Amino acid sequence: xxxxxxxxxxxxxxxxxxxxxxxxxxxxxxxxxxxxxxxxxxxxxxxxxxxxxxxxxxxxxxxxxxxxxxxxxxxxxxxxxxxxxxxxxxxxxxxxxxxxxxxxxxxxxxxxxxxxxxxxxxxxxxxxxxxxxxxxxxxxxxxxxxxxxxxxxxxxxxxxxxxxxxxxxxxxxxxxxxxxxxxxxxxxxxxxxxxxxxxxxxxxxxxxxxxxxxxxxxxxxxxxxxxxxxxxxxxxxxxxxxxxxxxxxxxxxxxxxxxxxxxxxxxxxxxxxxxxxxxxxxxxxxxxxxxxxxxxxxxxxxxxxxxxxx
Ligand code: NAP
Numbered sequence: 001x002x003x004x005x006x007x008x009x010x011x012x013x014x015x016x017x018x019x020x021x022x023x024x025x026x027x028x029x030x031x032x033x034x035x036x037x038x039x040x041x042x043x044x045x046x047x048x049x050x051x052x053x054x055x056x057x058x059x060x061x062x063x064x065x066x067x068x069x070x071x072x073x074x075x076x077x078x079x080x081x082x083x084x085x086x087x088x089x090x091x092x093x094x095x096x097x098x099x100x101x102x103x104x105x106x107x108x109x110x111x112x113x114x115x116x117x118x119x120x121x122x123x124x125x126x127x128x129x130x131x132x133x134x135x136x137x138x139x140x141x142x143x144x145x146x147x148x149x150x151x152x153x154x155x156x157x158x159x160x161x162x163x164x165x166x167x168x169x170x171x172x173x174x175x176x177x178x179x180x181x182x183x184x185x186x187x188x189x190x191x192x193x194x195x196x197x198x199x200x201x202x203x204x205x206x207x208x209x210x211x212x213x214x215x216x217x218x219x220x221x222x223x224x225x226x227x228x229x230x231x232x233x234x235x236x237x238x239x240x241x242x243x244x245x246x247x248x249x250x251x252x253x254x255x256x257x258x259x260x261x262x263x264x265x266x267x268x269x270x271x272x273x274x275x276x277x278x279x280x281x282x283x284x285x286x287x288x289x290x291x292x293x294x295x296x297x298x299x300x301x302x303x304x305x306x307x308x309x310x
Pocket of ligand 1: 154
């Protein structure tokens with residue numbers, strides 16, 4: 001039986017692992033599909049405290065992993081496919097390889113995944129010009145026009161990154177003002193390679209017959225007109241959905257699937273189960289807030305385990 005299992009190895013999961021291992025809980029960390037979490041898919045992180053020159057997301061996550069392992073965290077590349085949670089534990093986790101892990105306490109830190117446009121053409125052209133990660137795929141699209149969908153920080157960050165490669169980048173947003181932070185907006189408006197397509201939604205991604213993206217058809221919501229825009233790639237950056245499906249019906253969630261916690265604590269509705277990071281935070285969604293919540297979850301779990309021992 002495990003004392004404490006942490007599901008997820010992004011900022012929240014690994015920070016929980018650092019704290020829990022330093023508290024001698026010998027935690028088992030199950031990384032899931034994306035070890036290191038979303039920061040491994042980004043370029044430079046400029047707002048994580050302590051790095052005045054910025055740090056690459058991948059490097060930051062490697063450092064967190066090493067730090068967690070240094071104190072005895074056991075990190076395994078397995079995914080939880082289903083969970084049987086019992087108030088007070090033990091909780092049973094079924095892994096992708098069929099193995100069952102029993103654990104007294106559990107921290108769910110499974111993060112979030114990209115939201116899709118939900119268009120059949122998007123699905124047909126995924127990895128054929130449709131991408132959700134500029135860092136991963138941007139360099140494939142040199143000297144062609146690139147479309148980025150969304151108006152938040154992610155969309156602007158991706159657009160600025162992609163401007164290094166594409167002949168131009170067209171940012172398609174459904175409103176007439178960006179949601180992104182002011183500093184990101186300033187950079188976007190100053191970049192000569194960025195163009196903006198306001199008040200527009202994507203009706204279709206073009207190129208299905210050819211097997212690769214040739215453009216997008218957008219609907220201008222103000223004029224009601226459809227227009228085709230030529231491009232060789234489409235990067236979708238319209239937010240994320242929490243990775244909480246394995247806990248549906250057991251852990252309380254809001255309408256969008258974010259886990260509910262007993263704020264300011266990280267306990268869920270099931271005793272001995274705690275949640276941290278983007279799977280339970282639809283407000284801040286920052287690397288540093290995820291790390292902070294991971295720290296709180298580890299302390300909450302440690303105290304709860306201590307209370308069980310009387
Ligand atoms: P977000 O802030 O939720 O923005 C999502 C964007 O996509 C919004 O502009 C939204 O439009 C649009 N959108 C949502 N659903 C759509 C749909 N079905 N079709 C078309 N457009 C759609 O998500 P995010 O940009 O991923 O950022 C998430 C969090 O991470 C934020 O807190 C952000 O500040 C943070 N972040 C920070 C940085 C940085 O500081 N460098 C970088 C990346 C992310 P509306 O505006 O109309 O709602």
